[in-house]
Amino acid sequence: MSGRGEKAKREKGEAGFDVFARYYDLDYQGVDEDVGFYLGFAQRCGSPILEPACGTGRVLVPLGQAGFEVTGLDVSPVMLDMAGRKLGRTLKKRVRLVEADMREFDLSERFRMAFLASDSFMHADDLEDQARTLRSVHRHLMEGGLLLVDLANPQVPSWLDQGDELRLHWLREDPRTGRSVSKLVACQMDWARQLQEVTFFYDEQGEDGTLRRTVAPFRLRYLFRYEMELLLQMTGYALEGVYGSYDLAPFNAESERMIFVAERRA
Template sequence: MKSLEQFYNFEEYDDPARYDEQNSGYKRDIPLLMKWAEKQNGPIIDLACGTGRATFPLARAGYDVTGIDVHQGMLEEAKRKAHNEDNINWLLEDCANLNLHRKVDFIFTVGHSFQHFLTNDSQDGLLASVSRHLNEGGVFIFGPRFPNAYELISEPEEEIDHSYMDEATGHTVDVYHLSRYDTLSQIQYNTKIRRYKNQHEEVVHEGKSLIALRFVFPKEMERLLEKHGLSILHVYGDWEEGPISAASSEMIYVCKK
């Protein structure tokens, strides 16, 4: 049996508080999720929920949400924040091998989580899990990165991506990025380098993390979804429901079983 480490990337998520600090402000996907939650009604499943960035807004809107992730540290951080959220059920499970013996009308996975499933088998496992837990007519929403020319260019030299303030230490953190795209496996291997600087602009700490992301092309995705009984209702180029084009950075799928 293959180990989970062959299918998942844990390193970038080994500091859940840091992950939360850098990503909690992202909310572009929430309006579309809310729109479809209102249409579908009933309980919701958030696959690869992480620390609950998208889980909490839906729960606070009154929906019964189950947040599922394979990373215990991320779930613990979510639970820590959820002391007043009585309508969230957190589960430590493998999303590619899920059997909850229940079905819902709405499932989603966001944060480019689909790309963490690096093999054909793991992608099939995820979509089989989705299909197994959706009622007929149920909706599945997810949004991987679009494999445009820019995304697939390797960046062997360090490039600064962004900077932020580390609340715990007060240090400025410069985040650098390197990447290598393997055309045969369609996997992009990324290295993130974080350099922590004090008030004198001196680097006092450096950390590295690795993450691999599988890219899927649109026609390939069509066949993959069809294989698992999921028909495409909409494909958008962003979470604001803009049209998809060769210049898009994301492809947002709204699918129906």
């Protein structure tokens, strides 16, 4: 890809994440079932820990609160600003936030553990970007350091049955404003290219009764188990295990999640 094309792609991605950043925490309200999983591996590996695509700090903040030194990077300055507001004086000593693209970054530091939570790796939407992301993380891991990647399993019915119709995902009250917000999702599958063209619609009721709609389109590329295993092998990792849940149940075709744990090779 040309330098101009790469710049345009990055700017488009950054702008897309900025658009729905204000609804991100509302979207993930009450979602914490994976936090214990990351805490367990953090206890095994120790500090420092790296989270590319950290968003607003949903996982990063609890790790910092547990005493770990964590660096989070994200392409969206708005997301990072929201994450920074969650850090008190003590946490700011242990948690560092960096505006950077997970596909190419240089922090001049190495980490004992890195993780890509909640399908964030799927935002690398072609093979080149997937490999670049894994290599960038590899450069920042100590020898023997662990990489954890949490992906959706594309073989389960909830994936196979997806159509392009507009669906109501949730209706919630925004605790910051007290206003009603509904989220609708449209998803178009490109099965041949393993792409998901997703559009989020956030409808917010204003004080005067008018409806404000925020539209956030983005693209995800889903992966199958052995495709991901090969990517890890090609980018310098040795696979430790593949799990189907956050309590480390063995992966099978019915598992909702597909969680990879890999060790950095020299």
